[in-house]
Amino acid sequence: MMRAIWSASILIVLTGLWASVAAAETDEDVCHTASESIAAEAAIAACTRALDADPPDERRAALLLDRGVRNANLHAFESAVADLDAMIKLRQDNPGAYQVRGWVHSKMGDAERAISDFTEALRLDPDRPVTLWYRGGALASIGERTRALEDFDRAIKLQPDFAEAYADRCLTFIDLGIPDQGIPECTKAIDLAPNYPYGHANRGYGYLTKHDIDRAVADFDHALRLAPNSAEIYSNRGAAFAERGDRDRAIADFDRAIELAPEYSMAYDNRGLIYFEKGDNARAIADLDKALALDPKYWRAYFHRAMVKAHMGDSSGSFTDCGNALEFAPDPQAKLTYTVKGLVLSDTFSCSR
Secondary structure, eight states: OOOOOOGGGGGGGTSSBBBBBBSOHHHHHHHBBBBBBOOOOHHHOOOOOOOTTTHHHHHHHHHHHHHHHHHHTOOOHHHHHHHHHHHHHTTTHHHHHHHHHHHHHHHHHOOHHHHHHHHHHHHHHOOHHHHHHHHHHHHHHOHHHHHHHHHHHHHHOOOOHHHHHHHHHHHHHTTTHHHHHHHHHHHHHHEEEEEOOOHHHHHHHHHHHTTTTTHHHHHHHHHEEEEEEETTHHHHHHHHHHHHOOOOHHHHHHHHHHHHOOOOOHHHHHHHHHHHHTTTTHHHHHHHHHHHHHHHHHHHHHHHHHHHHHHHHHHHHHHHHHHHHHHHOOSHHHHHHHOOSSSOSSSOOOOOO
């Protein structure tokens, strides 16, 4: 599953934050200038020098916000949070700072703090479509899909051409088990922004859930032409190849996903399942162990490892993994049972109590 929201650069959330200065003369000018000719590291250094000069609070707040945004784009998340915390102490009425900090918390895997920051930004300024889109994605990530749809709906009402919100609304419908309602939303996103990869990728995921593999692969292929370094899209195309029975191509895609994102737990989980189908239990366990080392609450990986252990005769280990799968599953339906069908070595397997 892929959610487009977290793929975007935080630069888009503060359009107009920096002035395009033809000739930046001071450190503050460089810090505030959005220009491809100024490297991010150089801009951060300029922000730091300007802050060291002890400017008045209003200017200090602007410098901290700019440095925080640049640190976020470099994935220096702890530094970004420190800057944004300091900025918010000076300017608690700035919705953009809460929005950026929420984005950073989301990238750090802290959805609850992200939602809190997005909510505060919206309290200060309720008509922020990007903030609504971000909060919707964070809510969806913790299983709050109905609330997520409400945010996406509001974002689209405020900005009718918001392709990214359509793509995420599409994905949320698919996650709710109604892909026929989601796929037209992705098509709308594609119509609005043909070069936005997640319109195609999320629609491909919808087709995958409907077992329309040819259309799924076609959409994933298109998405990868637009975003050739997306581990998530490679992983999803690998899942499509797996369902088609083309295990070698599936493994190749999972390998590529892991090469691009060595900490992407879903790719290890997916590859582990294919090794299980191929009868290579040792590699399957190794991949599932890795997935859980990266994400100790990854309930699907616990379930899949329970399935492999059951097949290997390790009933105690399987029982323990089932317990963890049920504990961490995000919704009641998943907690009742999660069943994989069509595997060569195990037609069905259920963790239910």
